[in-house]
Amino acid sequence: MRNLKLSLFVVLMSSIVFGQEKPVTYVNPFIGTSNYGATNPGAIAPRGMLSVSPFNVAGKIELNPLEKDSQWLSNPYVNENKFLTGFSHVNLSGVGCPDLGVIISMPTTGEFKTNHLDYGTTYSEETAKAGYYSVALDNYKVKAEVTASTRVGVSRYSFPAGKANVLLNLGLGLTNEQGGMLKINSATEVEGFRTVGSFCYNSPEQAYPVYFVARLSKPAENFGVWKTPNKYEGVEAQWMGYNGKTRLKEGFKREVVGDSLGAYFSYDFEKATQVELKIGVSYVSIENARENLDQEAKDKSFDEVYTETRNAWNKKLKQIEVEGGTKDDKTIFYSALYHTQIHPNIFNDVNGEYPEISTGEIGKTDGTRYTVFSLWDTYRNYHQLMTLLYPQEQLEMVHTMLDMYDENGWLPKWELNSTETFTMVGDPASVVLADTYLRGLTDFDVEKAFEAMKKSATQTEGNPLRPGLKEYLDLGYVSVDSKIAGPVSTTLEYNISDYAIAQLAKELGKKKDYKQFSKRALSYKDLYNPKSGFLQPKMSDGKWYEPFDPNAGANFTENVGYIEGNAWQYLFMVPQDIEGLIALMGGESQFENKLDEVFEKDQYDMANEPDIAYPFLYNYIKGSEWKSSKRVSQLIDEYYHNAPNGLPGNDDTGTMSAWLVYAMMGFYPTTPAQPDYAIIEPRFKKITIHLNPEYYKKEKLIINRLDPEEAENVGKKSLYNKDKFFISHDTLMNIGEINIASEKE
Amino acid sequence: MRNLKLSLFVVLMSSIVFGQEKPVTYVNPFIGTSNYGATNPGAIAPRGMLSVSPFNVAGKIELNPLEKDSQWLSNPYVNENKFLTGFSHVNLSGVGCPDLGVIISMPTTGEFKTNHLDYGTTYSEETAKAGYYSVALDNYKVKAEVTASTRVGVSRYSFPAGKANVLLNLGLGLTNEQGGMLKINSATEVEGFRTVGSFCYNSPEQAYPVYFVARLSKPAENFGVWKTPNKYEGVEAQWMGYNGKTRLKEGFKREVVGDSLGAYFSYDFEKATQVELKIGVSYVSIENARENLDQEAKDKSFDEVYTETRNAWNKKLKQIEVEGGTKDDKTIFYSALYHTQIHPNIFNDVNGEYPEISTGEIGKTDGTRYTVFSLWDTYRNYHQLMTLLYPQEQLEMVHTMLDMYDENGWLPKWELNSTETFTMVGDPASVVLADTYLRGLTDFDVEKAFEAMKKSATQTEGNPLRPGLKEYLDLGYVSVDSKIAGPVSTTLEYNISDYAIAQLAKELGKKKDYKQFSKRALSYKDLYNPKSGFLQPKMSDGKWYEPFDPNAGANFTENVGYIEGNAWQYLFMVPQDIEGLIALMGGESQFENKLDEVFEKDQYDMANEPDIAYPFLYNYIKGSEWKSSKRVSQLIDEYYHNAPNGLPGNDDTGTMSAWLVYAMMGFYPTTPAQPDYAIIEPRFKKITIHLNPEYYKKEKLIINRLDPEEAENVGKKSLYNKDKFFISHDTLMNIGEINIASEKE
Structure with missing residues (x-):
């Protein structure tokens, strides 16, 4: 009996102390x-x-x-x-x-x-x-x-x-x-x-x-x-x-x-x-x-x-295993991953039927029809995360988007249950399609995708996705007098989409398109006012709209020029051209000072998307890369909790949660349609990502956070966050194991 | 050419002058x-x-x-x-x-x-x-x-x-x-x-x-x-x-x-x-x-x-052929017959399905399920006319009523599309069932019908058809203080239904029921106030309700005692006991004078049902039978026209039209559930009713209106409206041809 009791005790202790909770x-x-x-x-x-x-x-x-x-x-x-x-x-x-x-x-x-x-x-x-x-x-x-x-x-x-x-x-x-x-x-x-x-x-x-x-x-x-x-x-x-x-x-x-x-x-x-x-x-x-x-x-x-x-x-959740970190860390991490698996959600019935978008007809799929595409939010990080963790689902979402194009003649913008709600600005579907392809998920009709992307980027009449397109093409920006809501935001979003189209064109060998859209993707520069140091709303005659207040428009109040944000929150939203922005602003130190100002002057809005990549941008500044880890860590501690108020605000169908998942794993896709990641210090000691063998060569990606002494041992060659602060998607997927140096001394 | 034209002229003339229009x-x-x-x-x-x-x-x-x-x-x-x-x-x-x-x-x-x-x-x-x-x-x-x-x-x-x-x-x-x-x-x-x-x-x-x-x-x-x-x-x-x-x-x-x-x-x-x-x-x-x-x-x-x-x-309409009469006479006649063929209407789908009453289930019939039973109206003459002209349809209506009893536990009162609207007073379904059987249409489950009739006539608790039944059984009448709308009207209606039950009981050899219901059918006498000469509302303690105004309640205004009528319009509504009423009123001359008063004092309401049989009641007064023909003729001329206002008022799902069809043919079923007719002068010279050979022995009933000299020729034996003013249904159905003397000198 005594032995039995002891055995039982050991078993119990094992499951509590040593056992990995599901x-x-x-x-x-x-x-x-x-x-x-x-x-x-x-x-x-x-x-x-x-x-x-x-x-x-x-x-x-x-x-x-x-x-x-x-x-x-x-x-x-x-x-x-x-x-x-x-x-x-x-x-x-x-x-x-x-x-x-x-x-x-x-x-x-x-x-x-x-x-x-x-x-x-x-x-x-x-x-x-x-x-x-x-x-x-x-x-x-x-x-x-x-x-x-x-x-x-x-x-x-x-x-x-x-x-x-x-x-x-x-x-x-x-x-x-x-x-x-x-x-x-x-x-x-x-x-x-x-x-x-x-x-x-x-x-x-x-x-x-x-x-x-x-x-x-x-x-x-x-x-x-x-x-x-x-x-x-x-x-x-x-x-x-x-x-x-x-x-x-x-x-x-x-x-x-x-x-x-x-x-x-x-x-x-x-x-x-x-x-x-x-x-x-x-x-x-x-x-x-x-x-x-x-x-x-x-x-x-x-x-x-x-x-x-x-x-x-x-x-679903055990696609990622984490070690180290507190119970709260694990809780906010897995709850965030959970929240990325709510939307887009399955829309077809068990028999495959679903209502098509706009046609009024009933469609049928052998796979999965998804719905709830909040693309203005999700193009920035969500679909990148899905490509990494659940490539088959991401591909099915792409197939859904292309099916919508077949049905409707247009890619989705903010699709909900086969209705196009036209919520928010920009043309984000193109970014998702290009990003998915460029990260290696190519099992879709990319020529059709490219055709669809180009259609919304070039059709100036009767285009529901890109209002103001003609002016944008003529002037390089959408003007205040166009009466289109948020002309600066809209211009920046179109730039990002155009960049994505250019990147895909390049990959597909469409040189002319690559050249044309690469040029279009930089037209944001026309909105940069060197006097104020901001991207400002402009009139169609080329004059700046007056008055200009970079603080106006925070906390969802309406302003001229920006949608759900202000000039601070859009200034750095040119992920496709951070180097160009640095030059525009006069160099790295001016760039860094301005970025610091965002956080120090309380102009950073963790609860919304335009500035969602800001904390990672320090990786572009030689010698200040450590600030990315510091900012991210501070933001996690301030805004993400194991409590009902544990999200910074609206989860935006998982975008805020996807941000947290990336941030805690130590890397982030700062530039949509550019298949690389900024590296920061992970929150966990060890992270094991199980990769889908149908799409990736390696079965796993292991991320190790190395303390200084551990870092010493592995040597710089395989160490990130010391000299190397970016990694390409391809490298990361094939690296098997990556060591990231801790910022902690 | 000349001959052709002539021929054409003759053909045209024939169809206009000699041809019988459909x-x-x-x-x-x-x-x-x-x-x-x-x-x-x-x-x-x-x-x-x-x-x-x-x-x-x-x-x-x-x-x-x-x-x-x-x-x-x-x-x-x-x-x-x-x-x-x-x-x-x-x-x-x-x-x-x-x-x-x-x-x-x-x-x-x-x-x-x-x-x-x-x-x-x-x-x-x-x-x-x-x-x-x-x-x-x-x-x-x-x-x-x-x-x-x-x-x-x-x-x-x-x-x-x-x-x-x-x-x-x-x-x-x-x-x-x-x-x-x-x-x-x-x-x-x-x-x-x-x-x-x-x-x-x-x-x-x-x-x-x-x-x-x-x-x-x-x-x-x-x-x-x-x-x-x-x-x-x-x-x-x-x-x-x-x-x-x-x-x-x-x-x-x-x-x-x-x-x-x-x-x-x-x-x-x-x-x-x-x-x-x-x-x-x-x-x-x-x-x-x-x-x-x-x-x-x-x-x-x-x-x-x-x-x-x-x-x-x-x-449908050629079931009756008429000769003589003006075009307007024929028009109001056939339009009236047309209006009797709107309701009750077919309710089942082509596949036989229909919603059952109250159960929420879908029923199915091999025959016809009818709906729209406005029985307070139609029990008085409508179903009698259907029995005569369209016996198969009348039987199907009876089958429908019994199916409703199966479904619902109750016979219909005012049924509309399988909802019981409980409109109006009385318990009229019993009258229709008894009348149909007693006129010779016996192809239905009469024992079930009798059970259903007795149920509504005897169940004093939870009886939706006969509110106030207990008091009616205890006192012989429904009292004013029962708060039941129209207690006099209700009492009279229950008397009529009880009479119908008694007549059917007699036919079925149910002597006890016959005796009991025959007695119940005469309780109206308790409401006769010899002082006023009216059937008056009474309190439950036996006192007359005061004040009493026999004129109150005309034209659908509300009054105490009567539903949709006043004391004049209900006084003679005891068709089951006209002889008794004559005695109650003190004899034929008092009866006749009072009946004259109704018409002369403008208290006759042609537009509603309670007094609908009044003009035929002169047939009960020896020597004054001619007044029936006179009153009816006057009423037709006054109220029925070939014009939009050509009905005296609400057609009451064909009841007013059925009155006209009978009135113009020269006979009328004054007493529901008593299979005979009062005879008056027809409006047409000759009327041929085609009888359904499946239900009647004779193929036709021919009605001839004889002018005085013609009447002389046929002799009294086969002449009506001289000495004989009533005819039994059975006799009429088997007579083949009936001669009715004209009132005209």
Whole structure:
């Protein structure tokens, strides 16, 4: 017995002290649920079409200070809110505008109520893991647990004895779109759809349905639909005692449509009972939603679905293994990697069908159709990271983008569920396509890609992607008097895209294009005002726009010249020509001083994309490269935490998280479409990246952080961050192991 | 040449002078479209599920004095209105409450508009025939023609050269219900549904969808959906520049739901062009609507559908042939017969499916499922006429009523599209069932029918058909303090139903029931106040309700005691016991004087049902029988015309028309569930009723109106309206030929 006890003790100790925890255990889905991170702690499978998020942003401003209708709020859940009104089944993560957040289920007890302000409740005991979320609903003594497969949300409600209800509210939603349809099929099933759309208040005419089939594990004793109609106006309304009042349609089994409606399924349990609710969704049809539900979850329990999803997450995350670093370091790292695997998400049904963009037709794929391309954000680092870690997915995203070009005639800009929202500026798809190819993922129709890129770069009439293109071609910049929002930002973005086109042209041997677009990529110089030392807005007659204030426009306030930023935050956003910018500014020391000023004068905005590469730019300044590591380390410590406010701001569909993943690994792709990386000190002692053998020769890339004495031993030849501060993508992928010197003395 | 011309002249003369016009040519669908007749001139097949009616009751009060929202208006079309906003595809005829009047199509030219107030137009050149309506739309120079098969509406729009549009407005409607769904499938097809219901402002929770598929003969060049969303409220709305504004969804091919939405199909014609629009409907599903459309009209032209429907009408109408009489006499006669063939209408799809009442299930029939049972109206004469003329249809209606009992546990009261609206008072289904059986149509489950009748007559708790039954059984009447609307009317109706049950019990050999219900059928006597000479409202303690004014309650004003009538109009509504009433009133002369008073004091209401049999009651007074013919003749002349105001008021789903058909043929079923008729002078010289040989032994019933000299010749034995003023149903059906003496000297 004694021996047995001892053995057991050793085993236990091993797993606690020596055992490597699975990466999935480090995911904290609460990170980013405050400070406008706009993530949610709901359950989702990797790149899931659906997630099940607690919904706590509706009504009761005294409990929900961040209430969806009282302000611009873009997420279904905010950590500091306290009043929960259900669980939404399609959600966006880390975006800046409200949409989706619909198909909201809710367990209650007692007599059911239909108004979320009446049935909502405070809650406690929140738990969130990758693929799992649970909460205790105070008013009902109900424990609600949720998990999800790719296209199916599974909820498990643990009811006490007595009357219990499962509600499905189709009226409530984060989107500002209205209108849904419900049809109850039986005591265990309801189908329907909900209208969503007008993301960022754009393209409301494209509002579209998300279809669902919801199925319960136990037949309800009573079921029905409620609907609150809009008030009928006119003299005749005097006879309508029911005008505008909520109606209950008990047992009703045909279609009901409206702006405010829901389904209820009621029970009376003799003892505490669990009910599972499975909801399959589709953007094609109710039939497809049913097929998704059946294929993914019909015969699976809550626990089975959760186990599969948890395993899928772990498989994803263990693509990178880290050693050293605190638990918080690992947590923010793996949670960031987790957040890069939410969007772009899978859009096709299990049968391959999806709605095409703009055509109104249903397309079909043998692979994966992705959606949610927030390209203004993600072209800067996100897709580079995907190329490295998940090359097959990155290629499928490229295929999706080219399919959109086939369907629509244009590459995507800010695509959401096959609607082009035209959010933000620039022409970022070209950068993603060129960057992917140049980093070695060439398994796509690059000639078509090049054609598509050139089209948006050259077609001056009826071009939805590049407004102001003609002026840009004529003058080299978009002018203030063009009335195009953010003319400086737009010019800089076009320069970056043109650089990407040039780089791809070069690779493809298109010399004329290479020459032409290389020249175009430098036209930002026309906006440099040597007097102020900034890239400034200019009039079409060549005069500077007055007045000019480089500080104006911070914190999302509007200004002339820049989109979501000010002159400080755009000054260095010429990654394609840092050497040129240095020259323009008068040399390295002027460049360095100005870059220091950004940080010292509190003009650096960690929460947005234009200056996202700034801290790495010290690598271009001989002798000051150490500052990159210092700045990055400071920014990580200041902005990224193992806490709800642990993202600097909006996650921007994973871009902020991708930044952190790179930053903690010690390298960063400073220049999109230029396949190299700046090297800085990694956060972890050892990082092992498993490379996909179908795309890379080496199985692994190991990154070692060497302390000074270790650095001495390996010698300069294989050491980075001493004399060598950049590495090409190709070298890095084939190096097998890389040693990076620590900045620490 | 000379001979040919002569021959042609003779042929032409023959067809004009000697040729018998087909009955269908005498139908004037405009009759009843004014004076609140509530019929419409639209195209419909006999008992069609669908009709295509011009819709001119929305908006522009200066052009449409009878505007649907500015008052209680129950029809899609009013003859005196002038502003047309389309053609509605499901409509009720001759009812007193607004419902249906939805799925509204409209042809326009030029740029299409989406608001009916903008695209509506005045019109001219209206033509209406059985199964056909056409009109010229002033603003567009478009001729619109419509026809219909049972479940499909077919429109033919003759457009001039230039831009043309076919609109399908799902927002507009006569019903007060809201909400619809549209999904465009192609440049020629759109499907969807529209919510309807809450007839007479009852049972809004039962609001239900009517499904449709609409198909165009020519592919549109452009198509799409418009939707005007409801205004979004909240601070966030400030970012929604599109808040509450109409959106165009060009080319959109997925579901759109809303309260205000429609589809447009646009053309640009080089020359004048006809477009046909076919709309199939179903109350089961879109799939069934499509099957209905395909089965009935897919391969048929407008002209083919119209020809078939016209032939079907003629076949129906030629069941009765009349000779003598003016063209107007024939027109009001055949138009009345036409109006008896609108409701009850076919409810099942071509595949036999229909929504069951209350269960939410889809039923299936091999025969015909009927709907629109306005039984408070129709039990008095309508079903008797159907038994005579169309026994198979009457039996199918009985089967439908018993199926409803199977589904619902109750017989219908005022059933509309499988919703029980509980409109009006009494328990009229029992009367229809008993009357049908007693007139010899016995091919139904009479034991089940008797069980259903007894259930509503005896179940004192949870009885939706007979409120106040317990008091009625205890006291013999429903009291004022029961708070049940119209306690006198209710008591009288229950008496009539009890009489019907007694008569059927007698026939079935159920002696105890016969005795019990015979007694119950006479309890009206408790309400007779010898002092006033009226049937008066009474308190539960046996005291008369005060004050009492026999004139109060005329013209639909509310009063204590009576529903839609006053004490005059209910005094003689004891058809089951006219002899008893005579005794109660003190003899025949008192009875006659009081009956005279009703007419002379302008207390007779030709426009409603309680006193509908009054003019025939003189047949009960020896020596004054001639007054029946006189009163009836006067009423016909005063209230029935070949003109839009040619019905005395609401047609009550054909009850007023059935009255006219009987009245003009010279006999009338004064006592429901008592199979005999009062005889009066016919309006025509000769009437030939073709009897269905499957149900009657004789092939024909010929009615001859004999002038005095002719009467002399035939002798008293075979002469009616001299000494014999009643005839049993059985005798009449087997008499072959009946001679009725003219009152004229």
